[in-house]
Each structure stands twice: as structure tokens, then as C-alpha cells.
Amino acid sequence: MPKKRILPYVLLGLINNKGNLSGYQISQEFKHEIGDFWHASHSQIYPELSRMKDDGWLVDHDEEKSTFYSITEKGHQILRNWMEEPLTDSEEIFSLKLYFINDESDPLLQELLKQELKLKHSKLSYLEGRLKEVFINQKIIQKNYGHYLILTRAIEREKNHIQWLKDKIGHKKDAE
Structure with missing residues (x-):
């Protein structure tokens, strides 16, 4: 099954949060805050x-030699529907959805x-479970120490x- 395209929802979220944006302004958004956890190239955006x-x-x-984009009512509904879709095991999607919540009282938060x-x-x-299964003794840890460190780092991160x-x-x- 092909992976769902996320960029349209990111663009909707940016325009929804920031108001009218030009393509250039949208590109700049990917170089700033949202760029910390999501990337899109100029050639993908337009x-x-x-x-x-x-x-x-x-x-x-069109305004002053630039084209600005605004979200329609249909766009608002598409964005909200995406925001309400259940999460899968993708931290990127969680971060994006969280980024687009503006109000602390939004029940979706x-x-x-x-x-x-x-x-x-x-x-x-x-x-x-993997740690217990793979690293059953100190000798195995020593022989695969890098793997052990990465796995324990992942556990601490979670x-x-x-x-x-x-x-x-x-x-x-x-x-409350």
C-alpha cells in the first residue's frame, strides 16, 4: 500500500495557522520552525x-507580483479530518498534528x-523485550556493545x- 502523502496537510496547516501565504513564505516556513521536524523542497511545494x-x-x-494562498472551507474540513485520524507509530505525524493545534482547550490535544x-x-x-531477548548476558553485551548502547538509548528516549x-x-x- 502506498504511503499517504502528508505534504498537503502540512501546507493546509501552515496556511490555516498563518493566514494568507505566498509560495515563497511557505518555503521559508520549512526553513524555520516546521523545518525542525518536517522537510519539503521548493519543487514539491508549488x-x-x-x-x-x-x-x-x-x-x-495575486498581490504585489506574488500569488497568495488561502484555505477554503473544504480545506478546513480536510485538515480537521486529517488531524482527527488516529495516530500510527510515526513521531513525525504526531509532531505535525501537535504543531497545528492552536488552542490548549482543543479536545483533540x-x-x-x-x-x-x-x-x-x-x-x-x-x-x-528486544533487550532481554538479544542481550542475555554480559559476554553478548561486550561483543555487540554498540548495538547494546543504541538499544538502551532508544529505551531511554521512549x-x-x-x-x-x-x-x-x-x-x-x-x-481544570
């Missing part, structure tokens, strides 16, 4: 904007955090992510 306009997700208008927490618990369980998620879920409860 054809996607054109497809989205043809699909009725965006409208464009807590849902995303809880879904990610469940995925992270599952991943941690898998990694801890534990830290789980704690962060729990803190954010708890933060909402404390604020």
Missing part, C-alpha cells in the same frame, strides 16, 4: 499547491497526547517521551 487549488482546498489571489502515550508504551515494551506525555496530560488535569 505542484502540491496547484493540486490543492484544483481540488478546492485552497484559493489563490488531549486525544493526540493519549494516543501517542499508548503508542510509546507499546514501543517501549517492544524495545525492552521513557523520556512517555514522561513528557504524562506531564502534558497531567497539566491539563491540573488546570
